[in-house]
Amino acid sequence: MKASRHFDVVVVGAGVGGVAAVRKLAATGLAVALVENRLLGGECHYFGCNPSKTLLRPIEVFNLARSVPGVQQTLSDQRPDVAAVFAKRDSIIEHLSDEDRLASLRQAGVAVFRGFGRLSGQRGVLVTHPDSTEVVLQARHAVVMATGTRPYVPDVPGLADARPWTNRDLTTMTRVPRRAVVVGSGPVSVEFATILAGLGSAVTLLVRGSTLLRNCEPEVGELVAQSLRSKGVIIHFHTELSAVDRPVAGGPVTATFQDQTIEVDEIVLAAGRLINTDNLGLETVGLADGEPISVNDHLQAVGVTGRWLYALGDTTGRARLSHISTYHGRLVAEIIAARAAGRELREDELAARDAGNVAQVIFTEPQVVRVGRTESQARAEGFAVRTRTAHYPGALSFLALYRDGFDGWAKLVIDADHNRLLGATFVGPEFSELAQAATLAILAKVPTTLLRHAVAPHPTVNQVWDPLLAEESELAR
Numbered sequence: 420m421k422a423s424r425h426f427d428v429v430v431v432g433a434g435v436g437g438v439a440a441v442r443k444l445a446a447t448g449l450a451v452a453l454v455e456n457r458l459l460g461g462e463c464h465y466f467g468c469n470p471s472k473t474l475l476r477p478i479e480v481f482n483l484a485r486s487v488p489g490v491q492q493t494l495s496d497q498r499p500d501v502a503a504v505f506a507k508r509d510s511i512i513e514h515l516s517d518e519d520r521l522a523s524l525r526q527a528g529v530a531v532f533r534g535f536g537r538l539s540g541q542r543g544v545l546v547t548h549p550d551s552t553e554v555v556l557q558a559r560h561a562v563v564m565a566t567g568t569r570p571y572v573p574d575v576p577g578l579a580d581a582r583p584w585t586n587r588d589l590t591t592m593t594r595v596p597r598r599a600v601v602v603g604s605g606p607v608s609v610e611f612a613t614i615l616a617g618l619g620s621a622v623t624l625l626v627r628g629s630t631l632l633r634n635c636e637p638e639v640g641e642l643v644a645q646s647l648r649s650k651g652v653i654i655h656f657h658t659e660l661s662a663v664d665r666p667v668a669g670g671p672v673t674a675t676f677q678d679q680t681i682e683v684d685e686i687v688l689a690a691g692r693l694i695n696t697d698n699l700g701l702e703t704v705g706l707a708d709g710e711p712i713s714v715n716d717h718l719q720a721v722g723v724t725g726r727w728l729y730a731l732g733d734t735t736g737r738a739r740l741s742h743i744s745t746y747h748g749r750l751v752a753e754i755i756a757a758r759a760a761g762r763e764l765r766e767d768e769l770a771a772r773d774a775g776n777v778a779q780v781i782f783t784e785p786q787v788v789r790v791g792r793t794e795s796q797a798r799a800e801g802f803a804v805r806t807r808t809a810h811y812p813g814a815l816s817f818l819a820l821y822r823d824g825f826d827g828w829a830k831l832v833i834d835a836d837h838n839r840l841l842g843a844t845f846v847g848p849e850f851s852e853l854a855q856a857a858t859l860a861i862l863a864k865v866p867t868t869l870l871r872h873a874v875a876p877h878p879t880v881n882q883v884w885d886p887l888l889a890e891e892s893e894l895a896r
Contacts, residue, residue, distance in 0.1 A: 432565035434461025439748030454536035478617030538700035596684035603689035711736030791842035
């Protein structure tokens with residue numbers, strides 16, 4: 420018989436969402452267990468958002484300096500100091516050590532189990548340790564699945580044997596490949612192309628479809644493609660890898676596509692991710708392995724009786740963004756603590772409100788901000804839509820003071836029946852700072868006729884809103 424231990428709550432997965440959940444749960448006095456077989460802190464901290472943005476930031480600042488008269492004349496180098504960039508990255512990811520985080524969690528009262536966790540029936544989690552010993556964790560109140568995603572590797576002849584880079588390799592690289600092929604068309608692929616090109620790599624980007632960033636407004640992909648090309652990136656649309664060959668481990672790689680073959684130093688995959696639910700024991704509670712765990716707005720698994728199984732973040736398929744995982748983690752902790760204390764929650768009480776207002780920033784040059792719905796999504800959902808668009812610095816000539824070569828664009832998607840914002844897209848340097856205002860406007864359902872009275876100070880990037888809202892007047896209807 421396997422050893423067993425009892426806790427109030429068991430959380431499987433120690434990414435940002437899982438860690439946020441256990442910290443808050445432990446603070447309420449509940450007995451909490453956290454199960455993880457990799458680094459505590461998860462993909463975002465060590466191999467995703469944090470290191471990639473640390474690599475992108477010096478490129479952004481360097482290119483900004485080259486675009487500001489009076490500063491550009493003082494620069495002699497053609498790119499940032501790569502060794503210094505890597506050193507800062509290593510500091511941010513704590514040299515791939517989670518010992519400080521482990522100590523902090525234990526000090527907070529969390530029992531941490533190093534091993535692989537999978538469901539073993541109702542309220543049970545089987546943990547297999549690295550030495551193959553096993554223990555069953557039994558939860559009195561709840562089990563939370565926060566198992567995240569992993570890179571998708573296309574089934575291309577020779578690709579797996581060539582040991583392509585994934586996000587883990589790119590974000591922790593210790594050398595910049597002289598030549599690289601990047602595969603993909605989404606946010607990760609365009610950020611990786613920006614990093615590699617900015618640090619001196621000759622980049623070829625292979626895109627299966629006809630556009631970059633297909634889930635954004637069509638203009639966004641065109642602006643980002645134009646920017647990447649200006650940095651020397653070669654983009655092939657309607658293109659897929661057909662074969663890969665790497666005769667010598669660590670040596671050059673040949674990539675074949677569209678009846679042509681090129682030689683590069685690394686192939687970088689950014690062609691999507693798979694949800695880590697294919698070996699979680701979901702079948703023991705009547706759910707399908709390998710699929711997202713569908714949840715209601717209390718983040719409880721749909722189809723599991725007793726409301727004891729929860730899921731958050733990437734595992735739910737609602738949004739694959741670390742900030743949403745963190746939000747879910749804190750919220751699920753409040754929900755579980757309330758129910759453990761005997762409270763029955765109303766349907767709208769402590770309900771997740773991320774649907775329709777998720778914000779995302781893509782840190783290319785220019786930056787891309789997307790909040791809520793695109794125009795096509797809003798129309799597909801049956802909304803009566805009107806839009807407002809503007810180009811910059813044309814609409815606000817003073818924005819040219821930020822840099823030479825300024826090129827920006829923005830679009831608001833408005834519910835024409837209720838004069839409320841449904842979505843917003845901003846493309847431009849430093850435009851990431853516009854995300855929160857748009858999120859608040861959508862979440863709070865602020866009428867655009869009221870939003871126009873939120874006057875931005877001059878001269879700031881926040882004035883990007885001004886030409887978009889100038890016509891939002893009651894007199895205009």
